[in-house]
Amino acid sequence: MNNKTIPNTIERTLNDDDYIVSKTDTKGRITYANRIFMTLSSYTEQELLGAPHNIVRHPDMPGLMFKRLWDTLRGGREFHFYTKNLAKDGSYYWVFANVTPSFDQRGQPIGYFSVRRKPKAAGVKTFQELYRSMRQAERRTAGKQAALAASARIYDDFLAAQGANHEAFILALQA
Numbered sequence: 246m247n248n249k250t251i252p253n254t255i256e257r258t259l260n261d262d263d264y265i266v267s268k269t270d271t272k273g274r275i276t277y278a279n280r281i282f283m284t285l286s287s288y289t290e291q292e293l294l295g296a297p298h299n300i301v302r303h304p305d306m307p308g309l310m311f312k313r314l315w316d317t318l319r320g321g322r323e324f325h326f327y328t329k330n331l332a333k334d335g336s337y338y339w340v341f342a343n344v345t346p347s348f349d350q351r352g353q354p355i356g357y358f359s360v361r362r363k364p365k366a367a368g369v370k371t372f373q374e375l376y377r378s379m380r381q382a383e384r385r386t387a388g389k390q391a392a393l394a395a396s397a398r399i400y401d402d403f404l405a406a407q408g409a410n411h412e413a414f415i416l417a418l419q420a
């Protein structure tokens with residue numbers, strides 16, 4: 246997270262045909278950013294290249310989503326999620342993100358690739374509410390592991406009530 250940025254309530258939106266693309270190394274440091282990523286985040290290419298991808302992390306996002314993202318990527322699988330991102334000027338933008346691991350010819354992970362597009366309104370509404378309660382649970386629970394576990398209970402109970410797993414639920418919302 247860029248600590249110099251103070252979040253405000255100005256929202257930025259993507260057009261239907263906008264795709265934000267970025268690539269990172271295995272540690273999550275940005276190695277490629279397309280023009281739309283720069284425009285929407287208000288960062289220059291110079292500022293983005295080499296920066297950790299959490300440069301656009303918004304404080305409203307629960308840590309659990311990123312734990313699940315990294316656990317899935319390290320397991321060699323792709324992950325979809327809705328995320329509220331923070332631009333350099335403090336404004337925010339919601340996206341529907343897909344992140345996939347990239348492998349070399351021997352099957353070793355060499356980095357990650359992400360495409361983010363305009364989210365469906367229903368997806369944003371659902372995850373805005375979920376993230377609010379997950380973030381609250383994380384804030385009021387002492388200890389990082391316990392905080393993530395409290396957040397996971399909220400999310401996993403929600404999914405169980407829907408009778409779906411994370412990927413199935415998310416893909417149906419964005420369909």
Ligand SMILES: Cc1cc2nc3c(=O)[nH]c(=O)nc-3n(C[C@H](O)[C@H](O)[C@H](O)COP(=O)(O)O)c2cc1C
Pocket residue numbers: 246267268269273297298299300301302303306308311314328330342344345357358359361
């Ligand atoms: C290819 C790729 C794309 C990512 N895209 C985003 C993103 O759009 N927004 C975001 O907050 N984190 C994104 N992340 C996750 C960040 O690396 C980071 O885990 C997250 O911002 C949480 O920050 P923290 O790990 O410092 O808590 C991405 C990671 C990878 C590998």
